[in-house]
Structures are given as structure tokens and as C-alpha cells.
Amino acid sequence: MTTGMPHIAQRPRRADGRRNYDAILAAARKAFEADGSEASLESIAAQAGVAIGTLYRHFPARASLVEAATRDGLADLVAHAERLASSSDPLRALSEWMEQAVRHFSTFRGLVGILAQSMYDEGTPSHAMCSAMHRSGADLLHAAQTAGLIRADLTPGELFDLLSGAAWVREQSLPDRDGSPRLLRLILEGITTRAQEP
Amino acid sequence: MTTGMPHIAQRPRRADGRRNYDAILAAARKAFEADGSEASLESIAAQAGVAIGTLYRHFPARASLVEAATRDGLADLVAHAERLASSSDPLRALSEWMEQAVRHFSTFRGLVGILAQSMYDEGTPSHAMCSAMHRSGADLLHAAQTAGLIRADLTPGELFDLLSGAAWVREQSLPDRDGSPRLLRLILEGITTRAQEP
DNA sequence: TTGACATCCTGAGGCACCCTCAGTTTGACT
């Protein structure tokens, strides 16, 4: 997964192909939700009522199945960022987006790890989406920095490291004991500009 | 791994037993270093010149092998914390300890995840060591808070979340592109008391 | 030294999962 074109699965043309593609995707979403990104591909195929070879036909690597299963959600995140970019309150915009980003990054166990890899490895299915997120996030950060609300020496890469770390912590903790809102608040307050405080 | 006594592997009594125990541990350290905590146990056994059953005799679960492989390092960390506890510069002490903690947490890929689990799951081999770390880290934090140098509303649990997140990021990034020193600095500056700044 | 025996070791074997590929079926289009 380091060389060659990134594989973005496209919907097949034949009717049975599309049917199976959709069934596999639905089963995968359910399985990832329950068992994390390491869920058994064979049981996903079985759940979709399809032979294992069919799954591999549509999604030649686990990462491409994960990409397809998360594409829409991450696209929403990017769209939301672009909507927020014109906000008159850049700090609030950034804060809101960070919250949503962490939520999306930890949709299921193991996802952040895959996304973190994809961020810098171009030969990866999710790389395109990650780049888009990076761009839109960087814009929000830059706006807040220009307004003097966020420390100017914080790079987009560092912001993503902080968000990934928070998402990973959220992923680890049990759903009922989710400390990520508090963690995110700490991070946000930690990177706001000092002069803003009384 | 949720019920029953935590299994702390103890050195076996017979000479051949001790020999094999040590050989397995050495092989495991090397394998974890190279392949992360998910390294193949069968190849570890082979590397140690021992049958797979022997490995399982000494380390009935992967987690107990990880525990044994990291025990000394984490014990050092706790000892260092206790030495730092009497420092006249609590902020520097905390900072130094945090740096070392992140380094130890990310000794090899997958370790932070295991430690994060062990922190709150008592039926886990590493739980005892994690508790000790928690205590000694909390002391350093408390000292810095009493001196008014760290925000008073930060709990030890939150500090560990931040450290775990940073360690995870470090674990993900390639050795040459390690951004964790910078990340740690951001975190530290983020939790210092606001009035301290000019 | 020599039993006696608890400790320790072995590795085959059942299970789960990964991924491939040769052979077969079928939808789509003429």
C-alpha cells in the first residue's frame, strides 16, 4: 500500500454488482461499529450474503472498505468546515469543527489509526479525503490565527496531531465514560492566545 | 481478561525454566521493538529456541508477556517520579517526567493501547504498574498545582489522557519525523497557569 | 547414587482469518 495509484472503489456497472457492493458496505458499517476496523472480512461477506471473493473483488484491501464506509461522513465534515469558514466568530467556528472532527475520527475503533496513516501516505485509499480535511481544517485554523485568537505558531499538522490524539483517547474509553469533550476543551483553551485571558 | 486475578508471571524455579523464561523475554523485546505488540508469538518462541507451548506456559496471555517486557522500564519511570517529587522546581519536574512518560509509553507500537486499558481494568497484568505510575504522576501534578503553576482543575486522569494521546501520536509517526517533543511542549504550555505569562 | 515426582517441555491439531485464482454464472447489449 505504499506504491501505485490509490484505489478508490467505484460502484460497479452491473446490477448484481451494485447490489452486492451496497450489501457489503452496509454489513461492513455494522461490523466496524461493533468490532472495530479489524472486524472479520469473512463474516462481513457472510453477513452480506456474498462469497468472500466477491468482497475482495469490490474492495481489494481492508483499507478501501474502510474508506468507502467512512467517505460520506468525512465528506460531511469537509462540507461543514467550508460552511464555517465564513463565520464571523472564527474561534467558535474552529471549536465547533474540532468537536465534530474528533467525533468523526472515532466513528469506530481503529479508524483514527488508519486516517493518521492516510494523512501522509499518498498510496492509501483515504488519502484524498484526508487531504481535503487537512485543507479545510487549516483554513479554519488560519482564520482564527489571523484574528489573533489562536497562538500563531501552531501548524495545521500539529492541530491534527492534537485532534488525532483526542480521537484516539475517545476511541479507547468506554462509551459511557467519554472524557473527550473535556479533553477537547483543555486542548482548545491550551492553544488560545494568552492575552485573551483576564 | 476481565475477571480473576491479574497474572503476574514470576520466574520459574527450575533451571531450564528460568533459562527459557529469559530467552523468551529477550526474543519478545526484540520482536515487539520490530513488529509492535502484535508480533507473532510463534516466531518469538522460535526465536527463543523453544516450543510454542513453553511460551504459553510462562506467559499465558500476550498481555502478560508485554507486561514482563515493559516492567523494568516502567518501574524506572516510577522511581524517577519519586526522585523528582522532592524537586524545588515542580513545573520543571512535571515537565521532565511527562517527557519521560511519553517515551516509555511508546516503547513499541501498540503499547499505549495496552497501558490505557490496564489503567482502568484491574484484571490485567499491567494494572499494578499503571496504578503506581498514576500515583506517582498525580503527586508531581499536585505539587505543581499547589505551587500555582498548573491549572488547578486538571485531574490526574486528564493528564494521563493527554500523555497517552501524545504517546499514541508518537507511536504512529515514523521515527525520523517524531513530532512528540513539540506536541508535549504545546500540551505543557496549554495546561500551565495563565497568570504566569507576560 | 538413586529413585520419585513435580516441574517443565513438546508439537500436533483444531480453529479462525487472510487472500488468491481457476472455473462458472449472469447481466447487458446487439
Added chain:
DNA sequence: AGTCAAACTGAGGGTGCCTCAGGATGTCAA
């Protein structure tokens, strides 16, 4: 109805996990 690319199937070879019945051996006391 005929053609054929697209899609499907599932056996099979590979890796890894973990167990357990049977065999080997170090230890210690007599």
C-alpha cells in the same frame, strides 16, 4: 438468441492463536 465482459463462487494454501496429552528432566530427599 447469441456473445462476452463483468461478476460470482468457494476450495485451498498460508499464517497465527491456543490447548492438551504425553514425554523429558531438574531437583531433592533418602
